[in-house]
Amino acid sequence: QKEVEQNSGPLSVPEGAIASLNCTYSDRGSQSFFWYRQYSGKSPELIMFIYSNGDKEDGRFTAQLNKASQYVSLLIRDSQPSDSATYLCAVKAAGNKLTFGGGTRVLVKP
Amino acid sequence: DGGITQSPKYLFRKEGQNVTLSCEQNLNHDAMYWYRQDPGQGLRLIYYSQIVNDFQKGDIAEGYSVSREKKESFPLTVTSAQKNPTAFYLCASSPLAGTRYNEQFFGPGTRLTVL
Numbered sequence: 704q705k706e707v708e709q710n711s712g713p714l715s716v717p718e719g720a721i722a723s724l725n726c727t728y729s730d731r732g733s734q735s736f737f738w739y740r741q742y743s744g745k746s747p748e749l750i751m752f753i754y755s756n757g758d759k760e761d762g763r764f765t766a767q768l769n770k771a772s773q774y775v776s777l778l779i780r781d782s783q784p785s786d787s788a789t790y791l792c793a794v795k796a797a798g799n800k801l802t803f804g805g806g807t808r809v810l811v812k813p
Numbered sequence: 814d815g816g817i818t819q820s821p822k823y824l825f826r827k828e829g830q831n832v833t834l835s836c837e838q839n840l841n842h843d844a845m846y847w848y849r850q851d852p853g854q855g856l857r858l859i860y861y862s863q864i865v866n867d868f869q870k871g872d873i874a875e876g877y878s879v880s881r882e883k884k885e886s887f888p889l890t891v892t893s894a895q896k897n898p899t900a901f902y903l904c905a906s907s908p909l910a911g912t913r914y915n916e917q918f919f920g921p922g923t924r925l926t927v928l
Contacts, residue, residue, distance in 0.1 A: 711853075735915060746903055746919040747856070791855060795915050799844060799863060799907070800871065803855040 706730060707794050709804035718813045722779040726792030726804055729773070736768055736775040737793040737801065740786075747791055751777070782811045816840065817920035819904050824925045826891070826898065834889045834923045836904035845887035846905040846917060849873060856903060862887055891925065899927045 706729045716722040726736075735754045739747035753759045753766040753775065765778040775794075779786055792804040817838045826832045836845065844863045848856040858871030862881040876895025881887055887906075891898045901924050905917040 707855075709855075737916065746922045749916055749918060752916055793856075793917075799915055800858055800861065801915070801917060803848075803857075805853075805855040 706802050707792055707804035709790075709792050709807045711805055712808040713810045714807055715810045715812060716779075716782045718782060718784060718811055720782055722782050722786065722809055722811070724777045724779075724790050724792075724807045724809070725774060726776065726794075727774045728792075728794045728802075730794070730796045730802075731770075731773065733770075733773075733794045733796045735795040736766070737795070738764075738766060738775075738777045739791040739793060741789045741791055741806065743788075750790075779809075782809075784811050784813055787811045817904060817906055817918060819902075819920040819923050821923060822921065824923055826925060826927050828927065829893045831890055831892050832925070834891070834902055834904075834925070836887045836889065836920060837885055838887075838906045838920075839885060840906060840908070840918070841884070842906035842908045842918075843884070844907045844909075844915075845881065846907075847871075847877070847879065847887070847889045848903045848905065850901040850903060850922075859889065897927075898925055900925060 737752045738750045741747045751766045753768045759766045763780045767776045789806040791806045793801040820835045846861040847859040860879040862868035878890045904920040907917045
């Protein structure tokens, strides 16, 4: 049973719109949550991390965490074609291991 | 330049061969990790190490071995016991072992193909 779930997509978004990505996790003891962006054929790149309930903003990206409902989301405002990639959600529970979701593929159409 | 390097970028293995993938970091990070990624899937943890001369199995360690003789280096050997080794292999490191943050940063990856 997967511990971190993401919709595989593709999520098709018009240029300039908001892309909304969701991630749910099963371990209530999870402490920290990470979003990575991965372009095709490349390695993942850390975009944001969050560990407190609520919103965290960094430029065009906003991470939202709701521990009671066990989900974390990523909003991409003013989406650009360069945002087209796969976005991986990762969750850290006790210990130092991250558990990754399968990723959501995002396509931003000009 | 600080960062994580992996070599080679592409690797071809014949059936029955052992191969070793290199991972080096000059970020002075304590912890290092090896992941495997199959097409269209997320990352699965193979092995990780929080300190020199110590490492732990991840979720899919069978058919793989590692060593951590130096803080900067964490090589992965894919043995002949690994029946389906064709995948994208990613090495990562993180600065603080044992804390809640544990941001992991990735190297460029090695793409292994079995002929």
